[in-house]
Amino acid sequence: MEVWATTKEAWLRQYIKLANGVPSHDTLRAVMSRIKPDEFNVAFTKWVQTELPTLVGCHVAVDGKTLRGSRDGEQETIHMMSAFAAKARVVLTQHPCDCKSNEITAIPDLLSFLELKGAIVTIDAMGCQKNIAKHIIDAQASAGS
Numbered sequence: 001m002e003v004w005a006t007t008k009e010a011w012l013r014q015y016i017k018l019a020n021g022v023p024s025h026d027t028l029r030a031v032m033s034r035i036k037p038d039e040f041n042v043a044f045t046k047w048v049q050t051e052l053p054t055l056v057g058c059h060v061a062v063d064g065k066t067l068r069g070s071r072d073g074e075q076e077t078i079h080m081m082s083a084f085a086a087k088a089r090v091v092l093t094q095h096p097c098d099c100k101s102n103e104i105t106a107i108p109d110l111l112s113f114l115e116l117k118g119a120i121v122t123i124d125a126m127g128c129q130k131n132i133a134k135h136i137i138d139a140q141a142s143a144g145s
Helices: 002-007 025-032 037-051 100-111 130-138
Strands: 059-066 079-085 090-097 120-123 142-144
Touching: 037 090, 059 100, 079 100, 090 100, 100 130
Parallel strands: 059 120, 120 142
Antiparallel strands: 059 079, 079 090
16 A cells, blocks of 8 residues: 555655655554444445446456455455456446355445446356355346356
C-alpha cells in the first residue's frame, strides 16, 4: 500500500491531505490491524454501490482464493470469496469461508450483499449448484460459466 500510495501521491492529494507525506508501512499496518472486517465490508459495499449504483449489463465474476501467508500457527489459512465487476475493475464485496469446500455455502452469502438485477454472474465449476443458480435467477441476474 505504501508503494502504491507513493506512486499515486499526486492523485491521492486531490482527496486527502498528506501533511506528513505518504504514511509508512508501520503506520498503515497499525491502522489496518484496528479495522473490524465485518464493519469494513458493510461500509465498503455501501461505498461501491454509490460509485457503481447498478450492475445492469455488468459482468460479475465470483471466485475464491486462499490468502497466501494467512496461516498462523494453529489458525487455518483464510479463504475469501470475491465478487468482481469486470468492466469497472473493482471488487464489489468479499466474504470469508472456512476452507475451499465451503465455497458452496459462502457464495449465496456473498451474493446477498449485491443488487444483481440485470448482471451477468459467472462462477467456476464449484459454484454450479442448484441453490446458487436459483439465488442468481431470483435476483434477476443471468448465470454464465
